[in-house]
C-alpha cells in the first residue's frame with residue numbers, strides 16, 4: 001500500500017505523522033519505504049539528523065536523472081533501489097530529501113514528468129508499505145505523490161481556518177482521482193494537536209463528522225514528547241513506545257489499514 005500524507009497547510013504534522021506511521025509499519029514487520037518529497041527535508045532530518053548530508057543519491061538526484069535520461073533503459077526507474085537507503089529504524093528505508101528539489105521544480109513541471117515517480121515506485125520490488133511525505137503546497141512534487149499513491153491521509157491541526165481548507169483538499173484529491181489516478185482513495189482525516197480538555201477541538205471534530213468527512217480515530221494529542229523525539233532523531237514510537245501518543249500512532253495505523261480494507265471490499 002502506498003500512502004501520501006497531504007495538506008497544503010504548513011505545520012499540521014505531515015512529516016511527524018509520515019515518519020511515525022512508517023516506523024509503526026516497519027515495526028510490524030512490513031518492509032517500508034519513506035519518500036521525502038519536501039525540499040525542507042524535515043522527515044529526513046527527523047530520521048537521520050546530520051548524517052543525512054552525507055547520503056547520496058538523494059531524491060533530488062532521482063528527479064534530476066528523470067530530466068537527463070530519455071531512453072527507458074537508462075531511466076532511473078530501471079534501478080530505483082539505488083535511491084532507497086537504510087535508516088536506524090529496522091525495516092525502514094528512506095528516499096532522502098534534498099533542498100535542491102526546488103531548483104528542479106519548474107523544469108520537471110514544464111516537461112510533464114508527473115507520472116515518473118509513480119513509475120519509479122512501481123519498478124521498486126519488495127516494499128509492503130510506502131509512505132510519501134509532501135511539501136505544504138500543491139506543486140509538482142505533491143501532484144506526483146498523489147498520482148503515485150493508493151491512499152491519501154490528510155492531517156488536520158484542529159484549527160478553524162484549516163477546517164474550511166479541508167473541503168478544498170478533498171476536492172483536489174477527487175480531481176486527481178478523476179484525471180490522473182483512479183486508484184486514489186481518501187483513507188481519512190488524521191486529527192493532530194488534539195487537546196482532550198479543550199472544547200473547541202472537540203467541537204471542530206464533531207463538525208467534520210457531521211459534514212460527512214472520514215475522521216480517523218484515535219486522535220493524535222499534542223505532546224512535548226514529539227519535539228523531544230525530533231531532537232534525538234528517533235520516531236516517537238521508537239523513542240517512547242509506551243507513551244500515550246506513541247500508542248495512538250500504533251492504533252491509528254491499525255485504523256488506517258482497516259479503513260483501506262473496507263474501501264477495497266466496497
Ligand SMILES: Nc1ncnc2c1ncn2[C@@H]1O[C@H](COP(=O)(O)OP(=O)(O)OP(=O)(O)O)[C@@H](O)[C@H]1O
Pocket residue numbers: 009010011012013014015016017038040042134135136192193194220221222223224226227230
Ligand atoms: N502531536 C504533536 N504534538 C506536539 N507537537 C507536534 C505534534 N505534531 C507535530 N508537532 C510539531 O509541530 C511542528 C510541525 O510539525 P511537522 O513538521 O510534522 O508538520 P508539517 O505539516 O510536516 O510541516 P511543513 O508543512 O512545514 O512540512 C513541529 O515542530 C513538530 O514537532
Ligand SMILES: [Mg+2]
Pocket residue numbers: 014015016038042043134135
Ligand atoms: Mg513537513
